Amino acid sequence: MAKASSVFQSTLIPSFSPLHQLRSQNFVLSYPPLPASRCRPGIHCSVSAGETTRRSVEEEVPDISWGCEIDSVENATSLQKWLSDSGLPPQKMSIDRVDVGERGLVASQNLRKGEKLLFVPPSLVISADSKWTDAEAGEVMKRYDVPDWPLLATYLISEASLKNSSRWFNYISALPRQPYSLLYWTRTELDMYLEASQIRERAIERITNVVGTYEDLRSRIFSKHPQLFPKEVFNDETFKWSFGILFSRLVRLPSMDGRFALVPWADMLNHNCEVETYLDYDKSSKGVVFTADRPYQPGEQVFISYGNKSNGELLLSYGFVPREGTNPSDSVELALSLRKTDECYKEKLDALKKHGLSTPQCFPVRITGWPMELMAYAYLVVSPPNMRNSFEEMAKAASNKSSTKKDLSYPEIEEEALQFILDSCETSISKFSRFLKESGSMDLDITSPKQLNRKAFLKQLAVDLSTSERRILYRAQYILRRRLRDIRSGELKALRLFSGLRNFFSLKLFVSNSERILSLSPLFLAQFLFFSDFLNTHQPERIFIDLSITRLILSTQFPDLEDELEGCDPNIRARDTLHVSFVVIKSDSQWHFNEDGVDLVIHGPTGEQIHDFREQISAKHDFVVQKKGVYRFCFTNKSPYHETIDFDVQLGHFAYYDQHAKDEHFTPLMEQISKLEEALYNIQFEQHWLEAQTDRQAIVNENMSKRAVHKALFESFALIGASVLQVYLLCRLFERKLGMSRV
Numbered sequence: 001m002a003k004a005s006s007v008f009q010s011t012l013i014p015s016f017s018p019l020h021q022l023r024s025q026n027f028v029l030s031y032p033p034l035p036a037s038r039c040r041p042g043i044h045c046s047v048s049a050g051e052t053t054r055r056s057v058e059e060e061v062p063d064i065s066w067g068c069e070i071d072s073v074e075n076a077t078s079l080q081k082w083l084s085d086s087g088l089p090p091q092k093m094s095i096d097r098v099d100v101g102e103r104g105l106v107a108s109q110n111l112r113k114g115e116k117l118l119f120v121p122p123s124l125v126i127s128a129d130s131k132w133t134d135a136e137a138g139e140v141m142k143r144y145d146v147p148d149w150p151l152l153a154t155y156l157i158s159e160a161s162l163k164n165s166s167r168w169f170n171y172i173s174a175l176p177r178q179p180y181s182l183l184y185w186t187r188t189e190l191d192m193y194l195e196a197s198q199i200r201e202r203a204i205e206r207i208t209n210v211v212g213t214y215e216d217l218r219s220r221i222f223s224k225h226p227q228l229f230p231k232e233v234f235n236d237e238t239f240k241w242s243f244g245i246l247f248s249r250l251v252r253l254p255s256m257d258g259r260f261a262l263v264p265w266a267d268m269l270n271h272n273c274e275v276e277t278y279l280d281y282d283k284s285s286k287g288v289v290f291t292a293d294r295p296y297q298p299g300e301q302v303f304i305s306y307g308n309k310s311n312g313e314l315l316l317s318y319g320f321v322p323r324e325g326t327n328p329s330d331s332v333e334l335a336l337s338l339r340k341t342d343e344c345y346k347e348k349l350d351a352l353k354k355h356g357l358s359t360p361q362c363f364p365v366r367i368t369g370w371p372m373e374l375m376a377y378a379y380l381v382v383s384p385p386n387m388r389n390s391f392e393e394m395a396k397a398a399s400n401k402s403s404t405k406k407d408l409s410y411p412e413i414e415e416e417a418l419q420f421i422l423d424s425c426e427t428s429i430s431k432f433s434r435f436l437k438e439s440g441s442m443d444l445d446i447t448s449p450k451q452l453n454r455k456a457f458l459k460q461l462a463v464d465l466s467t468s469e470r471r472i473l474y475r476a477q478y479i480l481r482r483r484l485r486d487i488r489s490g491e492l493k494a495l496r497l498f499s500g501l502r503n504f505f506s507l508k509l510f511v512s513n514s515e516r517i518l519s520l521s522p523l524f525l526a527q528f529l530f531f532s533d534f535l536n537t538h539q540p541e542r543i544f545i546d547l548s549i550t551r552l553i554l555s556t557q558f559p560d561l562e563d564e565l566e567g568c569d570p571n572i573r574a575r576d577t578l579h580v581s582f583v584v585i586k587s588d589s590q591w592h593f594n595e596d597g598v599d600l601v602i603h604g605p606t607g608e609q610i611h612d613f614r615e616q617i618s619a620k621h622d623f624v625v626q627k628k629g630v631y632r633f634c635f636t637n638k639s640p641y642h643e644t645i646d647f648d649v650q651l652g653h654f655a656y657y658d659q660h661a662k663d664e665h666f667t668p669l670m671e672q673i674s675k676l677e678e679a680l681y682n683i684q685f686e687q688h689w690l691e692a693q694t695d696r697q698a699i700v701n702e703n704m705s706k707r708a709v710h711k712a713l714f715e716s717f718a719l720i721g722a723s724v725l726q727v728y729l730l731c732r733l734f735e736r737k738l739g740m741s742r743v
């Protein structure tokens, strides 16, 4: 069975317009395809919903007399008996109380992987074609050509109100009296508990649409046939119930021409994010089936998939949130907006509108990243006026309509776009954090134990959802920060030292024995900025600065670290490790090789001494940075010679999340990757240190060989000189002896 072939389609209620506008359309619209779903701040139905809608949304939860408590197994057992009598073949599963989903289907014998199960015949399925017990009401509805969803909702209410005269009495009696979904949350509860999540907007919109649909049916049909559709039975509360049932139980059957249907018995199956099997009509057995994607032992609960939905969508339609970290399809909607102060605001808004987008606009962010559409939107937001020719292209790419979306890249504004996404992410994180912090103390007036249970239950759902959504945002924040670091480090290699970036950085300093002691921070920074320009064009691996001073104090600020510690992310702990190394690689004098070394003292932000090296030629040290602020590296050269020092600083950043230990899928993997990355950077650091040592050795060797050559030359010259002197003296001796013998 194809993955997309059959899913519980119940989240797919449209942002529907009034009924009369929808007559000729298929009523069941899907959300715009991910990733670019709309934030719909407005109300889309044209009914005079003002007062009614508001009232309905704010009303307290109604009591519906149909159905049963969700954990009632008795009614479900009667349902099974009635279904068997009505033609449901013998089942290998039975209904029981279960840990996940309260009631569910449990294997009553061994089930094989690949085995087809259920076989619910079409006669036991409720669809838009089902026969109405109240035939006259059915006729009226068909005459008005009501689309499938409102038709089914009205059908369900009509059959429920007829109690045991309806053929579906046993089925309706086993349906939950109050389906868990956000339709059942009051406006106050939505505002209070889901304040931080975009799901709140979706829930309000959905409730508004349901009430709007009812109002539309009432004004167009029910008010004209009050004897068939009395207000006591057909009202906004009963519609909320029937839509709640549809949202949480309706399935789309692709092999039945994509028909939407309620499938009694099959709709007792609960959802599992790890299962990949869906309901569909099987033409050969002429029944609704699903294929077990794993073996089950007797007594084990059997699951299907309701589709690849995020935790928010599952809460919206089904009223539950999967355990943290267990939903690989989880995502969080991140809202991005144009800047009101943007001088091209209007042009950008027009470009967005042209492609069906707006401001704010929501995009799904997953634990694995964010869609290209989100990036395109961010490009549009940050693009300067001189890029106005690209606004159209960016808006198109953000709407998921661009065929060239893979090539969309604007390196000149990439950093700004990523920073913009990071800012939006952090704003959202802080909202979640605030809610989670306050959720312990928050509570509504509790007037009854029943209400107490409800409040505690809803709050727990909201906390679970907020935790899972914030977790994804944390991940995105982490990835964004890294990407920004990489970009910034690529642009200003020299400034890595100051921004605490981890990549290889090497600085050679000439330290002479001048008496002057300079306060170097501003000067040094100025020099760095000068060199950074140079680096942009030349990108050398090393910089040479002749500062000619005795003491060199490098003042470095770690803005990244500051972010981490000041951020409102209570789960991220700064575990930044500062790696420092230096090697005195060259002495000023060729004839003297200095073994004295230099001193390096490292001071923390409050002036405390972190480490000191005395008279060392080379050293390295790692320490965990505890405080934000300025760290000082103070070099002192006590020798009388000019020294060249290879100095290397890296800030290894590794952030992890408290809740990682609970994650079962992605996060531990990401954590391992981060650790691996950290280890690789450490290796790079070690490599650099070894390289510097090698440099030192090379220079020592070179100096030694130079000295040997000079010595050899000197000796040769001395030898030659001695020989010449010897020859000269011998000549003189012989000349003198010859003169004497002549005499």
Ligand SMILES: C[S@@+](CC[C@H](N)C(=O)[O-])C[C@H]1O[C@@H](n2cnc3c(N)ncnc32)[C@H](O)[C@@H]1O
Pocket: 070, 071, 100, 101, 102, 103, 104, 176, 179, 180, 248, 249, 267, 268, 269, 270, 271, 272, 317, 318, 319, 320, 321
């Ligand atoms: C199609 S019904 C499944 C049968 C349902 N348990 C019942 O007893 O009627 C969908 C509803 O089951 C519950 N449900 C399904 N899967 C669940 C899960 N994994 N965790 C918690 N509740 C679940 C939710 O209340 C959801 O609205």
